[in-house]
Amino acid sequence: MSAPLNPNTQIARALRRPGFAAIVSVLILAEIVSAFELSMMYVTLPTLIKEFQVDANTVVWVVTAYLLVSASAGVMGGRFGDMYGRRKVLVVVLIIAGAGSLVSLLGGSLGMIILGRAIQGVAGAVMGLAFGLAREHLAEARIPVGVSMIGASALIAGAGGALLAGIMIDVYSWHGIFAFAAVLAIVAAVAIWFVIPRDIVVKNHEKPDYLGSLLLPIAVSAILLGLSHSSKSGFGSIEFIGLMGGGVAVSLLWVWWELRVESPIVNLRMFKNRQIALVMTATVLAALGPVGGMAVPSQMVMQYPTATGFGLGFTATSAGMLGFVTAFVGYLFSPLGGRMAHRFGARLIFITGLLLMALVIPVILLTFGNVVMFVVAMSVNGIGISLTYGALPNVLIEAVPQTHTSETAGTNTMVRNVGQSAASAIGAYILASHQNPATTVVAQEGISLAFVVVLTFAVLSVLVALLMRRNPVPWVPESVTERNARRGRTDEMPANAGGEAKVTTIERL
Known part of the structure; x- marks a missing residue:
């Protein structure tokens, strides 16, 4: 790890720093890898159920395996980024994610697909690292718009993943999905390496948890x-x-x-801060509800035949195209959401996004079989997700110091992915309970119940978000010395030892 640079060197590097568009573009590309690898499997679930002759509980592990590893990767990646340099860690993460895609591609069995998906899960670290790099390299006035665009890119990438997966399934097979994901991860790693300025870190003694x-x-x-x-x-x-x-x-x-532990993977002490605790709670509730719970039943609605009474009879490609279009509509609102968050506060935009996602679920339940209403509902849902994803990092940034941006964002990624994992398991349980063993078709009662559960968590997320303060009290991390004093220790540790939170990046001029 390098020592601090002299002021002249810092000035020279600052002058060579890439502009807003270049930085945000490559960070969006990196986030696209993460979001694409998660979403590309949802549209594939009906195909995998038929090809491998398994039930919904089994096949959903191609999603759950990714999310479980992603949960730990989010917080570990943020911690490593703060300790060793965010750019360096992000490049390594993208390379490992690409290797995971190759494992799924070459394995040929459902077990190998799940194994490769678990390796791909390291991409869960991308969002926290991207937010940290954005806050580190962008001008302060441009940070809300930048992180809003990066956060909302997960929406368009997810839709693109569903579209590409649908095309691959209809034209070729599911193998092509993993080939594309591997290439995308390597391209993103190269872009980050050449565009983002080199990390400037100082030596510290923190040990990973x-x-x-x-x-x-x-x-x-x-x-x-x-x-x-x-x-x-x-x-x-x-x-x-x-x-x-x-x-x-x-x-x-x-x-x-x-x-x-002195350097925990998740600093649970941050949850003493009211704003952080409420944001994390609203995030996990939204993940259990509209963010994580909508995908599986909505794919059933789109791809089931019209004879079921609720299905729309779409092909996998048509389902992917619809998801892409509605998500693109939502993504168009991400810059506006960032500017509105800067002007009116991220809390209001965050609540608005959650509320929109909650409102569309009754529309879907009451209009089963109506293509127009379903398209309208999913478009509004896309706008809600875009506003929520765009406002979420800004809500956190308002409550945490810069040195802990990646750590906090990584923790938020963890709770979101754990919530989405639980949502997938809950949804799979409900659908499997209403699945015909002979035909593997899920009854309408199962689809409706899955949506009702999603609606319940969506409403709860809105109620929790309303408790957030407009002007939150920032979280001040507790140092090792302060913790030792509070615990009554007399053998005070040396300065900069153990898990004391230290500045690991030098502010660019």
Whole structure:
């Protein structure tokens, strides 16, 4: 790691710093990789169910495996970025994600697809690193618009993933999806390497929380696995009780460890800040609801035949095209959302986005089989997601210091991905419970119940967001010395030892 540069060198680098468009463009490209790798599998689920002759509970793990690894990768990536340099870590993350795509491509079985998807999950670190780099390199007045565009790019990338997946399935096969994802990840890594200025870091003594990063996915996986198998084994089975009990026990162990370790993977102390706690809670509720819970039942609605009474009879390509168009409509609102957040506050835009997503669900439930109303509802949903994703980083930035941007954004990515993992498991359980074993077709009652659950979490997310303050009190991280004093220790640690939060980047001039 390099030592601080002298003022003349800093000035020279500042003069060579790329402009707003270049920085935001490559960071959007990196975020597209992450969002594309997540969303490209949703439209593929009906095809994989038929090809591998499995139920919804099994095939949904191609999504869940990605999300589980992504949860840990989000916080670990943010921590590593703050410690060793965000640009360097982002490039490594993109290369690993590309390797995961190759594993899924060459494996040829559902098990290998799931394994490759788990490796791809390291891309969950992208968003936190991208927000940190944007805040580090953009002028202060341009940060709200920049992070809004980066955050909302997940929406258009997700739609593009669904469209490409649909085309690949109809024209070729699901193999082409992973080939494209691998190429995209490498292109993004090269772009970041050549466009983003080199990291300037100072040496620090923080040690990564490897145990915490291992316990978290184990706990969540056990709980989700127990939930996904409950449709077959039942809630009173030894398997369900064992998995759920083990998951809860490991979760408690993880919390205990995170509160004691000096450099935790998730700084749970940040949740003492009212604004951060409310933002994280609203995020996980939205992930359980419209952000994570809409994808599976909406794909069933689009691709099921009209004879079911609720299906629209779309091909995989048509479903992907509809998703892309409605998401593109939403993405057009991302710059406007960023400017409105700068003028009126990110809280208002965040609440507006959540409210729009909640309002479209009753429309879908009441107009099953109506193509026009479904398209309108999904377009409004796209606008809601765009505003929510665009406002979310700005809401967090208002409450955290720059040195902890990637860490906090990574934690938010973690809770969102855990929520989406749970949403996938809950949705799969509901659909599998209403699935005909012979035809694998899900009854309308199952689709409706899945949407009602999504609506419940959507309403809760709005209510929590309304509790956020317009002018939040910023979070001030507690130093090691302060923590030791609070714990009553007399053997005060040396300065800059252990897990003290230190500035790892030098502000550009």
